[in-house]
Amino acid sequence: MFVIKARRQRIEQIDLLRASAIFGILLVNIFVFALPELAYVNPVYVASTTAGDIWCWVFLNIFVQGKFLAIFSLLFGASFEFLSKQGLYWNQIRLFLLAIIGLLHGIGLWDGDILLPYALKGLLAIKFIHFNNTRQLYYKSIVIYLSDLIIFGSFSYFTHVSSFWYPAENDFTNEINIKIAGGSKAFLYRAESVAQRLIMLVIDYGWQLLALMMAGAALVRIGG
Template structure:
């Protein structure tokens, strides 16, 4: 299904909107609690009752799955935007893409330092630079490359030493930093960036993004994200995700919980969850795609599509809102809410995204940060307020 706006695919936009909402279910833990709580709920945020159930459900259905879906869609958009650039009269596909990635890299660095150390824009920009030359490979080859990268990453992690324990005093340092003023929080983010990229996940984020982008490019080419599959094929994807991959993940999560989150067991079992992530992610997407095909809950799917058209703005605005909620220069709730209580913040941000995106796009051609990104790529201001003719799509 294609929307009337610049030949956009409503289905892609809706799945992207769904993914950007879902990512917050996991990011909120690192945004409002000492970071190691993301891996181990006994570290902070509560590990009994509703807090444990929140960890368990998210571990099975959202942890890594929403990011995988968002990353696949980034790969799909790489192909889509290049195709549009080839058909247009503006910048070449290569010039468009590499300008986009370089500006995304800069914006991502600013985002990581001043708003959210768990930023995904920087690895996306670097991965995007790498995968672009391979966008015209056959879908079969792209799938093979993507799967090979993810399998090698799984093997590397399975044979690795495991996740290191947080350094002594790390929790106290994070609590003090993020409860402090803006400079204190900025220093805490810089410390976390060093810890995250040099100690905890030094060689994981980028290859995972590259592998998933290859798969996303292939899935776009074969029509998965544009309702090109049969209802039976989407139903089969759902069955694999929900009847095989999800129970397998739940079994691993149960083993982790039963061990009391013992570090060795945590690592050994969590590694194998990488196998099921793409299948559960694609099952989620299949549900939404079938809803769009059937015309079910159009009020919701059209709002998700608007949120997806503004995914860049909504991703960054999420960080702005949560930094004000949790950091000392805002409401100062860092470390104060349990894992389950954080879901109220998630619900509030979701409501904001779903309520503002559609009315905004009724008046403006693009989200605010999409407009900025497009203007930087073209190196001139793009039409913004409705009534002016929109420029050729470049982002």
């Protein structure tokens, strides 16, 4: 006789919040889908930029950018606490498979993939979550987050960014031609872009992701 196990009850509020966060991330990434990558951070990357373009960019950066990513990161970390009963090894395998999917997606389809960075930082986050109590987890997440802000601020202050903020016109042309042409050149372009994003994951925003994941798990413990 076969026994059908009851499906694990989902928390609808968290599902709704996660869906809202993903929708917000989609709004931000539309820039990268349709325009050169620089449009993501610089609304006046070309002289033909209109006032409407600028206001749209300002709105998304004030009310969407960062906020929905933070919500998604908190929920991503919260899921580790919900799944902690499955064991550390089970969660590591799950994240390892997610990292492989993200790598294939980033190189094969779109270099703006977020599965790989979330999986890699998740592998580090579950170590903190597994081996720290609630108080330790909470305070360590604050220290890591603030430390990253200081490091990023110092990096921005001492780094000359004018060449990135105002790139040569050839940079746009090359990016557009490669993405339209596809093939091996586009594959290599995406691979290089993924590698650059992984470097930034280590020296910049990855520590914010880690801190938010840890905070998400800590909040679940406090609320539970």
